[in-house]
Amino acid sequence: MVKKKIALIVAVLMILMAAVGCSQQAPASGGEGNESARPQTLRMSITVSENSSWYEGATLFGELLEERTNGRYLVDVYPNEQLSGGDTVRGIEMVQSGVTDLDIHSTIIWTGIDPKFTVVNMPWLIPSYDEADAALSGPGKEMLFDLARDKGVVPLALGESGFRQVTNNVRPITTPADMNNLKLRVPGIRMYVDLFSELGADPTAMNFSEVFTSLQMGTIDGQENPLDVITSARLEEVQKYMTMWNYSYDTLMMTVSENVWNSLSDEDKVIFQEAATEAMDFQKQRAREINAENLEYLNEYMEIYEMTAEEIAVFREAVQPIYDAFESIIGLELLEAFGYEK
Numbered sequence: 001m002v003k004k005k006i007a008l009i010v011a012v013l014m015i016l017m018a019a020v021g022c023s024q025q026a027p028a029s030g031g032e033g034n035e036s037a038r039p040q041t042l043r044m045s046i047t048v049s050e051n052s053s054w055y056e057g058a059t060l061f062g063e064l065l066e067e068r069t070n071g072r073y074l075v076d077v078y079p080n081e082q083l084s085g086g087d088t089v090r091g092i093e094m095v096q097s098g099v100t101d102l103d104i105h106s107t108i109i110w111t112g113i114d115p116k117f118t119v120v121n122m123p124w125l126i127p128s129y130d131e132a133d134a135a136l137s138g139p140g141k142e143m144l145f146d147l148a149r150d151k152g153v154v155p156l157a158l159g160e161s162g163f164r165q166v167t168n169n170v171r172p173i174t175t176p177a178d179m180n181n182l183k184l185r186v187p188g189i190r191m192y193v194d195l196f197s198e199l200g201a202d203p204t205a206m207n208f209s210e211v212f213t214s215l216q217m218g219t220i221d222g223q224e225n226p227l228d229v230i231t232s233a234r235l236e237e238v239q240k241y242m243t244m245w246n247y248s249y250d251t252l253m254m255t256v257s258e259n260v261w262n263s264l265s266d267e268d269k270v271i272f273q274e275a276a277t278e279a280m281d282f283q284k285q286r287a288r289e290i291n292a293e294n295l296e297y298l299n300e301y302m303e304i305y306e307m308t309a310e311e312i313a314v315f316r317e318a319v320q321p322i323y324d325a326f327e328s329i330i331g332l333e334l335l336e337a338f339g340y341e342k
Contacts, residue, residue: 039066041074042260044102045083045091047109051232053290054104054252055079057159057283061102061254064275069268075102089113096152098259106161107144107251111189113151117144118191119330119338122323124316126249126338129288132160136251140337144253153255156276159283161226161250162291167239168222169215172305174243176200176318185211185223192248195322199315212238226250227294228287236301244295244306245315254280 044062046054055077062075083100084091089112094100096113110117119125119140126132135141136158148155166173168182179199186192188205196203204220208229214220215238222239224247230236254276264272298304307315323342327335332342 039071039074041076042101043083044075044077044104045081045094045100046077046079046104047081047088047091047106049079049232052079052228053283053286054159054161056286057254057279058104060282061275061279064278065272068271068275073268092153095255095257098257100257101260102254102256104159104252104254107253108187108189110148110253111191114147115190115329116147116331116334118189118326119334120144120251121191121248122326122330122335122338122340123195123247123319124312125335125340127246127312131339132249132251135338138337140334143334143337144251148253148255152258154258154261156254156256156273157280159252159254159280160287161252162228162287163246164224164226164248164250165230165242165244166222166224166247167230167235167242167302169218169238169240170221172241172243172303173245174305174307174311176315183219183221185214185220191322191326194325195319198319198321208233211235215239224248227291227298231294231297236298239302242298242302242304244304245312247315252280252283 044058046052046058048054058075058077062077065073065075078100080086081088081091084094088105088109091100091103092105092109092113095103107117107120111121120136126135141158144158145155166184168184170182171178173179173182176199179196179201182201184196184201184203185206185208186196186203193203193205206214206220211220211223212233212235215223215235222241223235225233225235230239230242256272261269261272295304323335323340327342332340336342
């Protein structure tokens with residue numbers, strides 16, 4: 001009788017151990033055909049708010065990824081550099097180290113990692129949307145992507161923040177002479193500071209959160225930014241003049257951490273790449289639609305001057321020393337890939 005009880009207990013224990021073993025062998029990360037697997041949630045950081053084409057593009061990427069992987073991958077989008085505490089360069093460093101999984105940042109911010117990224121933003125190098133599309137679908141794009149790979153991230157696709165325009169409270173800007181002594185807030189990178197100094201202005205770098213109040217108080221005369229930024233910051237309330245001169249093209253780049261990329265199957269890498277390309281193509285189109293809407297809106301509040309090609313040529317000639325100074329930093333080959341002719 002005792003032997004029968006022992007045999008029964010042993011049998012039950014073996015059944016329980018087998019059940020536990022099966023549950024431990026069940027995949028946790030998910031795979032095709034495994035509907036009940038736990039999805040992997042990826043964190044994506046972007047610089048601007050939910051009311052932006054950046055956010056629309058990031059959200060679409062997440063939707064496409066979820067749909068095409070049968071829910072195995074989800075994307076949480078964090079706007080306004082929430083994950084980096086507002087520090088844009090740190091935002092890039094976080095995806096480099098794998099702290100965050102995905103991001104969208106401007107090449108202006110990438111210049112803080114490698115000054116070669118300045119190439120896209122060089123003055124009047126890319127003066128129109130047609131030229132932007134051509135430049136960023138050719139060898140220049142792959143050279144940018146190679147720079148990003150060298151910095152420990154995997155580039156997925158390019159978008160745009162748009163062309164940067166200049167506003168001020170002193171006078172319309174139509175010639176280089178109109179820049180003389182204007183106190184202008186510019187991005188805190190060397191090329192922009194050198195550029196506006198070369199044009200005779202008095203450039204100053206400051207946190208963008210301080211710009212509205214500084215304009216209101218007269219601490220600075222003006223600033224430069226894409227129309228979406230000008231409108232969202234309500235700068236039309238404290239600025240009289242705006243010149244449309246498309247002097248600097250602002251490119252966006254979506255990247256993924258090497259940790260995430262190296263964990264993907266070849267099939268999933270294709271899905272990530274295609275979803276990113278579709279999402280950023282959509283973002284670019286939305287940015288251009290919003291740009292047109294913003295221009296119509298701003299025209300009601302500011303005196304807007306649109307420069308002719310001939311007037312822009314005068315400015316372009318005036319800033320040739322900037323190209324001379326940055327040729328050794330960026331490299332002639334990379335400049336020429338974006339249409340520069342020495």
